[in-house]
Amino acid sequence: MFESRIVDCGLRIAAAWLAIGIAAAQESPSPIASATPEESPALSISPEESITAPPAPVQTPSASPARSVRVSFVPPPLEGTISLGIYDTTGKLVRVLHQEAQLNEFTIGADALVTQWDGKNDDGEDLPAGKYRARGYLVSALKVEDLGQVADSPPQGRPDASVKLKLMPNPLANNKRPTIEIAAGFENDGSYLKTADGLPLFTVNESPNVTRALAATAGEKSIQIWQEDGTGSHRFRISNVDKMMAFDCGEIELK
Secondary structure, three states, rough: OOHHHHHHHHHHHHHHHHHHHHHHHHOOOOOOOOOOOOOOOOOOOOOOOOOOOOOOOOOOOOOOOOEEEEEEEOOOOOOEHHHHHHHHEOOOOOEEEEEOHHHHOEEEOOEEEEEOOOOOOOOOOOOEEEEEEEEEEEEEEOEEEEEEEEEEOOOOOOOOOEEEEEOOOOOOOOOOOEEEEEEEEEEEEEEEEOOOOOOEEEEEEOOOOOOOOEEEOOOEEEEEEEEEOOOOEEEEEEEEOEEEEEEEEEEEEEE
């Protein structure tokens, strides 16, 4: 009897566990929330940088073509140095092309000496196109005497005072003895003879710090030069100044 109770109790327990299992199986499982993936940040697509076209090259004006004018002449039959200038149609000296030049400084052509002019004035500026004239002088070896410092003052007169002088005739030009005007010129490093229109002809002295120079007649074939340099007056005598010949290269055209 006791055993039957145990069996009956065990059957009841088993039946209870069976009922619990069936009930659990019948319940629908609660849904498991799926993990929501994090939204990946939207890629911001930056607009492509606009390609800036390189600036157009600046149109620089092309350099003007080099100007060159041929100047030729037959030198007078006299040994010495050559000074040659370019003059405009009014007779004004616009360029000292050669100053106390030796013959070997020119190109020897078939029948004349040749040099070139670049169309500029003495300041390096381009001159306008047109007609010009080239002329000069062949200066022989003049004699310079240094008379030293003098106590008396130089003659009164304009700084550009000139002296009239008769030159030797040039047999190639069939001219008689031409008369020109000679004056004294100076720079910081000396004094020189020049024509009245400014063409340098002959170096007189190379003393520094010259502040004034004057020319005065000393006879038919001589000139005196008075020179000041801040320490007093210095005097020179230039003889044989008539030993010069003038020549003309003729008209030239600058384009």
